[in-house]
Amino acid sequence: MTAAIHFDKVWKSYGHDVVLERIDLQVKAGEFVTVVGASGCGKTTFLRLLLGEEAPSRGHILMDGRPLPAEPGPDRGVVFQRYSVFPHMTVLGNVMAGLEFAAAPFTGRLLGRARRHARDEARDMLCAVGLEGALDKYPAELSGGMQQRLAIAQALVKRPRVLLLDEPFGALDPGIRKDMHALILDLWRRTGLTVFMITHDLKEGFYLGTRLLVFDKLRHDPHAPGAYGARITYDIPLGQTDRQVYEDIRTAIGVPESAPLSPQTPPHTEA
Amino acid sequence: MMSRGGPVRGTATGTGPDGERTRMKRLINRQPGRVGSVLLTALPFVGVLLAYGIASALRLAENPNDPLLPSLLTLGESFLRLATEENRRTGDILLWSDTAASLIRLGLGVGISALMGLIIGIVTGLIPVVHRTLSPFLVVLSMIPPLALLPILFIVFGVGELSKVMLIIFGVAPFLIRDLQQRVEQLPREQLIKAQTLGASTWQIILRVVLPQVMPRLLDATRLALGSAWLFLIAAEAIAATEGLGYRIFLVRRYLDMETILPYVVWITLLAFAFDLLLRVLTRRLFPWYRGGRAPA
Known part of the structure; x- marks a missing residue:
């Protein structure tokens, strides 16, 4: 029913602009993967690849070992x-x-x-x-x-x-967002679906997922801003994150210093 | 500044505590009341009628046989005669046979154009291969002034009904096609992706996602195109026809027959207004979700 996803050395570029660089990723069936990153670092491109709306420039995406269909379909x-x-x-x-x-x-x-x-x-x-x-x-x-x-x-x-x-709760009020978190966790537990969720809210990413991916550009060439793409800089199983890692990610993706956030232990336990 | 202590009242000249005028709101904030609204709406109509009545009375006082500005009463009688008396030669009532002839042409021309707009607009807006093929061609086509084609249409299709209907189609179909195409292109990408993730085929996307959403726009665009459709209809009728509203007013122009021309113009205006209203009501009834409307209770 629910599927595993494998990114095998996937690159995505538009002309000379490299957006994603050598993404290698194994996601087991039933994982709840949250994706965070600064804006313009390829989160949405990552999702479009998963949808089949875009094809990788290099590499392969596999769903349960078979190539992902090249257009959106009812399996996703x-x-x-x-x-x-x-x-x-x-x-x-x-x-x-x-x-x-x-x-x-x-x-x-x-x-x-x-x-x-x-x-x-x-x-x-x-x-x-x-x-x-x-x-x-x-x-x-x-x-x-x-x-x-x-x-x-x-x-x-x-x-x-x-x-x-794709940032499904980004436009909602905080109170409503909390209800939606409860709903999505409940549905996820009942269906056992593999979930990918993009969010710009780091706290939400920590709270909801079983695994957090951080996309970031590590290398910059000031004379050719498109020369290097984003990579997965953190890939953390959640539930055992210490404060230092949390702070590192927060500075890396440029979330402003707001009220002190403590990574909440996700309310689910991994099987 | 006035002193702050104590109650401050606006003075008789209408200045407030800061010396600003407080009594009069800005012009952009002043809304007419209900009675005021009716009066203001009626004002230009009454004004035009009044001006016409005075001008006509002045001319007729000088020369009772002056044909240029018949009195309102004469015009009313003339309208009644046109709408009730049978023509001695044909047995037809002139106004109705002319109206029928014109409306059939207009209906065919606009109807076929709307259908073309819907079908061609949707496929060019949605399907990249068709877009590449037709879109630039349609842009060029819509630049041709339709009236310049009229002689060609008369030569190719003869002076019968077909050439008049074709002129209307050439005049309004390119606009409708491009308008609908743009509308389809404006549909959010997310919706089309979503439909695909729900398993919809291209045909099902057209039928259940695109078509229902562009239908109200089609009615809107048709409403806007009706003005030019009338223009092309009357132009074609003026040049070659044997009946029709446009034919009639251009025919009697030779005799300075204002008693016929003016009622016809008013009648054409009324018809145009009625179609506009009809399309607007239809849009609201058929597509309650359009413009954020509510579901019928």
């Missing part, structure tokens, strides 16, 4: 920071869409019993994310947090093998 679900849901469909319609695409190749719509079945499945999924009260609303009527819940339900109803989250 995604939630973006914004625009993840369809504004012209109701909440229920948004979640049913994924089921309908698979079952009705030509019309993209289901009728009769098949439709009722899909509706029930979508409704169950929406209950799991706490949207049972908003089934017939349009996304524009939902708050930011509810829209993200919908986007998560929409992705999970397809039972993907990997879930990709």
